[in-house]
Each structure stands twice: as structure tokens, then as C-alpha cells.
Amino acid sequence: MNTLAYIEGLRDKYLAAMRREIQQRREKGDLLGVEVAARPNGPPGHPANVKIIRFDLMTGTSESPQPSILMGEAAEGPQVGALQAGEIEVAIFPFLWEACRIWLRHKDPDWSGLSAWYDRWMDLEGKKDSDEDGLSGVVHFCSEPLAEGGGYLVELDFGSAPAEAFTDLLKVLSQMGASEVHVGLSDGSDMDVEIAGELKQPGLTPAGFTRLVADLLGELDEVETVEIPEPLVLRVKAPGVDEPFLSNLHNLWLLVQRTEIEKRPREVGRFIRGHRESHQIRESGTKPDLSSLRPVIKPSGFIDQIRQFAMDRAKETKVGGVKTSALSLVCRHLVADLWVACVWDRPNGMQFVTGSEPEEFGLSHEEVLERALANFLEARPAVELTKQDGVTLARTQDNYDASLLLDDAFWTQVQEEMPGALLSCVPTRDMVLITSTETPGGERALRVLASEFASSANHAISTTVLRREGGKWEVHTPTPDAQIPPPVRVQMPAEMPEPVKRKRPWWKFWGKR
Numbered sequence: 001m002n003t004l005a006y007i008e009g010l011r012d013k014y015l016a017a018m019r020r021e022i023q024q025r026r027e028k029g030d031l032l033g034v035e036v037a038a039r040p041n042g043p044p045g046h047p048a049n050v051k052i053i054r055f056d057l058m059t060g061t062s063e064s065p066q067p068s069i070l071m072g073e074a075a076e077g078p079q080v081g082a083l084q085a086g087e088i089e090v091a092i093f094p095f096l097w098e099a100c101r102i103w104l105r106h107k108d109p110d111w112s113g114l115s116a117w118y119d120r121w122m123d124l125e126g127k128k129d130s131d132e133d134g135l136s137g138v139v140h141f142c143s144e145p146l147a148e149g150g151g152y153l154v155e156l157d158f159g160s161a162p163a164e165a166f167t168d169l170l171k172v173l174s175q176m177g178a179s180e181v182h183v184g185l186s187d188g189s190d191m192d193v194e195i196a197g198e199l200k201q202p203g204l205t206p207a208g209f210t211r212l213v214a215d216l217l218g219e220l221d222e223v224e225t226v227e228i229p230e231p232l233v234l235r236v237k238a239p240g241v242d243e244p245f246l247s248n249l250h251n252l253w254l255l256v257q258r259t260e261i262e263k264r265p266r267e268v269g270r271f272i273r274g275h276r277e278s279h280q281i282r283e284s285g286t287k288p289d290l291s292s293l294r295p296v297i298k299p300s301g302f303i304d305q306i307r308q309f310a311m312d313r314a315k316e317t318k319v320g321g322v323k324t325s326a327l328s329l330v331c332r333h334l335v336a337d338l339w340v341a342c343v344w345d346r347p348n349g350m351q352f353v354t355g356s357e358p359e360e361f362g363l364s365h366e367e368v369l370e371r372a373l374a375n376f377l378e379a380r381p382a383v384e385l386t387k388q389d390g391v392t393l394a395r396t397q398d399n400y401d402a403s404l405l406l407d408d409a410f411w412t413q414v415q416e417e418m419p420g421a422l423l424s425c426v427p428t429r430d431m432v433l434i435t436s437t438e439t440p441g442g443e444r445a446l447r448v449l450a451s452e453f454a455s456s457a458n459h460a461i462s463t464t465v466l467r468r469e470g471g472k473w474e475v476h477t478p479t480p481d482a483q484i485p486p487p488v489r490v491q492m493p494a495e496m497p498e499p500v501k502r503k504r505p506w507w508k509f510w511g512k513r
Contacts, residue, residue, distance in 0.1 A: 003081030003092050008163050014097040015135070015160060017070055018056060022133050025059055032065055033058040034134030035159065037124055040067070054122065054140040054159060056098075069140075069157070071098050076185040076266070083167070085181070086174030093184030098140075098157050100166075104173055105151040105180040113172045114154070118142040121165045135160040148346075150222065150276030151180070188265030192216070196265040199256070206231040209253055216272050217247075222279040238279060247275075254458030274349035287360060292345045293353070293372035297402040297426055299462050300337040303329070328355030330365050335473045336464045338426070340406065342372045350399070376403055383410065390442035391449060392434040402426040402461060411468060422468035423476055425450040429459035437467075443479060 025031035036058040039051075060066035075094035083090045095101060121139040130136040140159035145152040158165060173181050188196065195212050198204070214226045214234055225244070227235040232253055237244035252271050256264050306329055330353040331341040343350035358368045383404065386393045392414075395401050404410055405426060415422055420438030427433065427450040435442030443465070450463045467476035 003083055004163065004167075006080050006092070007097075007166055010095070010097040011158070011163055014070070014072075014158075017072075018135065018160070019133050021057065021070060025057060030059045030061070031057065032060065032062065034130075035136060035138060035140065036067070037122075038067065051118075051142070051144070052122075052124065053157075054138060056140065056159070069098070072096050074099070074185070076187045078187060078189040080184070083170060085167075085170035088174050088178065088181060090170050090181040090183060091190070093182065093186045093190075095184035098159070100156045100158060100183065101185055102154045102156065102169075102173075103149060103151050103182045104154070104178040106176070106178045109145070109152060109178070110176060111145060113176045114142070114145070114169075117169055117172045121161050121168070137161055139165055148277055149273035150220075150279065186266070186269065187263065188267070188269040191265045191269055192219075199264045199268060200261045202261065204256075206253055209256065210234065210249060213249060213252070213268065213271070216268065217275060220272070220276060222276055236275075251458045258456075258458065271349075274346065277346055277349070278351055288344045288351075290361065290371055291375060293368065293375050294343050294345045294350070294400055295340050295369065295372040295376055295403050295406060296343050296350065296400065296429070297334070297405060297461055298331070298339050298341050299460075300339065303331060303339050303341075329353065330355060330358060330368050332366075332369060334405070335466060336475045337462050338405075338464065338466075340369065342368055373406055376400060377407060377409075380404075380407065389445045390435055390439045391445045393449075394432040394434055395430060397430075399429065401430045402428070402432060404432045405466075405473065408471060411471075415468070424466050424468065424473070425463065426461045427451075427454035427463055428457040428461055430457075443476075444481060447478070 022031065022034060034057060035054045037052055037054050040053060055067040056070050057068045058065050059068055075096055077094040080092045080094060082092060118139065122142075123136065123138045126136075128136040128138060137160050139156065139161045141155075141157040143153075143155040145154050147153075156169075170181065170183075191199075195215060198208065198212055201208075210228055210231050210233070214228055217223050217234065217236060218226045222238060223236055224239045224241075225237045227244070229235055232249040234247040234249065235244045236247050252267070255267055259267055329341050331339050334340050342353040344353060353368060353372075355365070358365050361368075363371070380400075381396045381398055384395045384397065386395075394404055396404065405424065411422065414434060418434075418436040418439065420436040423435050423437060423443055423446060425433045425446055431453065433446050433450055433453075435446045437443070447463070447465060450465070454460045454463050465476045465478065466473040
């Protein structure tokens with residue numbers, strides 16, 4: 001199958017699903033419209049700047065209309081093929097017609113061509129004729145370009161538009177001067193063959209892994225030198241920067257160990273993209289958007305490491321006659337060995353908010369923390385609950401799972417369903433364990449699970465068990481029958497990979513086929 005046939009097939013699959021849904025809705029009598037243009041509520045902090053989009057369907061009643069968007073499961077894999085667009089060859093990876101990810105590299109992009117393309121193919125003036133199902137060959141959505149992975153990311157829903165809209169867009173990107181364009185999502189198989197092969201070796205060691213990551217970083221234009229002071233630690237220096245920064249690979253190493261061998265390059269590739277993304281943001285000088293603030297739960301050990309690092313560099317230096325201040329984070333103590341820190345949410349990771357940044361926005365540290373919490377509560381996905389042996393495992397699958405500790409409304413709801421005082425623990429970043437004082441065997445089971453997860457997972461936080469009292473968390477004193485022996489570190493087998501978390505675009509939450 002050639003590349004254009006692959007793209008046509010994606011469109012045909014989406015349209016077939018759309019036509020089935022239209023027919024079913026018509027039979028139910030609740031179809032109000034097809035490809036309806038509207039301006040939806042935006043993501044947190046951006047209610048007034050959202051583009052007009054086209055919903056696939058509008059269902060329900062005139063008094064209570066319900067917009068719907070159909071979307072399949074996210075796709076990723078090896079390169080499918082390539083298309084020539086002007087002077088550049090566009091790499092095509094697996095993607096969805098209704099949720100297409102396009103990444104491009106450009107030093108100083110002018111997005112007017114992209115805007116003109118969107119206006120042309122969205123057809124708000126209604127120049128295109130509709131077929132018997134109400135489909136008129138139009139694009140449904142084009143996101144604002146987002147700095148990502150050293151380039152820019154654009155997400156699109158091509159709707160019922162013909163394949164010509166896709167190839168026309170690639171021509172626009174070429175004409176605006178993009179030097180590199182990728183469509184879809186790679187599984188890491190496009191990585192250097194030798195490095196990818198070594199990453200897949202069962203006997204991969206921390207030292208060998210560190211060397212491979214150093215080699216990958218060393219190939220980037222954004223990196224001048226990479227040194228390895230010790231296994232799983234890199235000293236990376238960017239061009240034009242006096243001092244290198246330390247990159248800790250411990251969490252990435254744990255993730256790689258728990259990931260299916262064939263998928264290791266994908267995880268390392270995401271780390272590399274995150275590095276390029278951070279460099280791009282630093283170089284741009286553009287302030288982050290306050291709507292991307294999020295709270296994260298961190299252990300005291302992490303905060304202590306940051307403080308020790310700051311102390312090691314406490315000798316003030318002068319740059320251009322101005323004293324530089326020691327590194328600090330925007331954070332506050334929560335309870336016991338747990339802290340709340342602030343991060344900027346990025347497509348490929350998180351970047352901690354440093355102590356000097358709030359002033360740039362005219363805010364105090366406390367105001368930044370409150371804004372981060374408000375953003376988290378407004379954007380939080382539905383909580384997935386799994387119950388077993390008296391313990392409930394709560395997850396949001398967005399890398400901010402542990403921040404559920406801060407959601408008072410969630411705990412009020414949980415309290416209504418559990419007798420006694422609530423007990424909770426956050427052994428890792430991606431889960432919250434819950435039980436209660438009146439759940440038989442619950443506390444001991446929670447402690448056992450917390451010990452196992454914290455000793456075997458990446459992004460470990462704490463095994464401290466908390467008790468909910470008066471709407472606040474406090475340390476819970478273990479009952480005699482809940483005592484467990486000291487934890488034994490457990491290595492999870494490679495054939496039990498951690499589920500890959502993919503952030504769905506905010507505009508894709510209305511429906512799913």
C-alpha cells in the first residue's frame with residue numbers, strides 16, 4: 001500500500017463510522033445537526049480565545065443539545081511512508097484522520113498560511129454542498145501551534161474533508177519554510193538502529209543505558225557537550241551557556257526496565273523530545289501560560305536534594321554585575337514527608353516552577369500554588385477506581401494522579417461510600433491507595449501494596465499512610481495488626497509494562513467511538 005492509499009484508508013474508516021452514527025441517530029430521532037460549527041468553552045484560562053470548530057454531530061433536544069465528536073484509539077508505530085511537499089520529505093507515521101498530530105521544525109514561523117488553510121477548508125461561509133448524510137467535505141478543527149520537542153505541534157481533525165486537504169496542508173507548511181515535518185506518532189523505531197538495538201538488550205546496565213542516552217543527546221543541535229559524572233546522571237551543556245545542568249536519568253531507567261523491550265526506544269525518544277522542548281522554551285524567552293500550571297506531590301527527599309544542590313552552588317557569582325540567586329522551587333509542605341510543588345505542564349513532560357518565576361507574573365508563591373490547584377481541579381479527568389481486598393486504587397491517568405490528595409470534593413464523595421475515617425497513601429506519582437479504618441484488613445492491605453509499589457515503580461513518592469480528619473490530612477498511627485515488615489525491593493518483570501499515558505487533546509473529550 002502506498003502512502004496516499006494509507007491516508008485515503010484512514011479517511012474512509014472515519015467516514016464509515018460517521019455515517020453509521022448518523023444513521024443510528026436518525027433512527028433514534030435525536031439528531032439535530034451534522035458538522036455543526038460552534039465556539040466551545042476553551043481549556044482552563046482560555047475561554048475567550050478558542051477557535052470555532054465543527055462538532056461531528058449535535059444530538060439531544062433543542063432545549064438540551066449535546067455536541068459529540070467521534071474518535072478512535074490513538075495510533076503509533078513505525079514509519080508508514082513519506083510524501084514529498086515542495087523541497088521537504090514529510091515522514092508519515094500512524095495517525096487518526098480525526099485526531100492527526102503534525103510536528104514541524106521552523107526557526108521563526110509565520111502562521112498566516114496555516115490560518116488561511118483552515119479558513120478555506122473549514123468553509124464557514126457554507127459554499128460546499130452537503131451529501132445525503134449532511135457531510136460537506138470540511139475540516140473540523142485545527143489547534144493553535146504549540147512549542148513541542150524543539151519544534152511546533154499542531155493537532156487536527158480533518159472531518160469529512162477530502163485527502164486533498166491533507167496534501168494541501170503539507171504544501172502550506174513547506175511554503176512557509178518548515179525544514180522538517182512529521183505526521184503521526186512514532187513508536188521509536190525511527191531511532192538510530194544501533195542505539196535502538198542496544199536499548200532492547202535484556203542485559204542493559206545503568207552505565208550502558210546512560211551512555212546511550214548521552215549519545216542521543218550529543219547528536220542534538222541544542223547540546224554542545226554531554227558528560228557522564230556517574231551512572232544515570234548526565235552533565236549537559238547547551239551552546240552559549242556558561243554552566244551545564246544535571247539531568248537525572250533514574251526515573252527514566254526505572255520506566256525503561258518496566259517497559260516491554262521492543263517499546264523501550266519509544267520511551268527514550270519521548271525523553272529526548274522533552275529535552276528539546278525545554279530548550280526551545282528557554283531560548284524563546286516567551287513566558288509560560290498560567291493555564292499550564294499544575295500541582296504535583298513530591299517527597300521530602302526530593303525537596304532536600306534541591307536544597308542541597310542550591311547550597312552547593314550558594315557561592316554567589318556575578319554575571320554582568322548582577323548577582324545570581326540560588327535555585328529554589330515554588331512549593332509548600334503538605335503533611336508528613338509530602339510536599340506540593342508547582343510545574344508547567346508540557347506535551348512531553350513537566351518543568352518545575354522556580355522561585356523567581358512568580359514575580360514575573362506579579363504573583364506570590366502562594367498565588368501560583370492556588371492557581372495550579374484551580375487548573376488541576378478544572379481540568380482533572382474522571383477518576384478510575386479499582387477495588388480489591390479492601391483497598392481502592394484511584395487513578396486519573398494524566399501523570400497528576402497523586403494530586404488527588406488535594407481534591408477536597410473527591411474525598412467528600414469517597415467518604416460517603418466508606419465507613420470510618422479515610423486512610424490514603426501515594427506510593428507513586430500515578431496512583432492513590434484508599435481504604436478506611438472500618439474496612440476489615442484494609443489498612444494492612446494498603447500498607448503492603450504501598451510498600452510493593454513504592455519499591456518497584458518509577459516516580460516513587462511515599463509509603464506514609466495518611467488519615468482524613470476535619471477535611472485535612474494527618475499522619476495515621478498504624479494499628480498493631482496493620483504493621484508490616486520493612487519493604488523488600490521488587491523488580492517488576494519486563495513483560496508487565498506500565499500503561500502508556502497519552503494526553504488526549506482537550507477538544508476531544510465529548511465522545512469516543
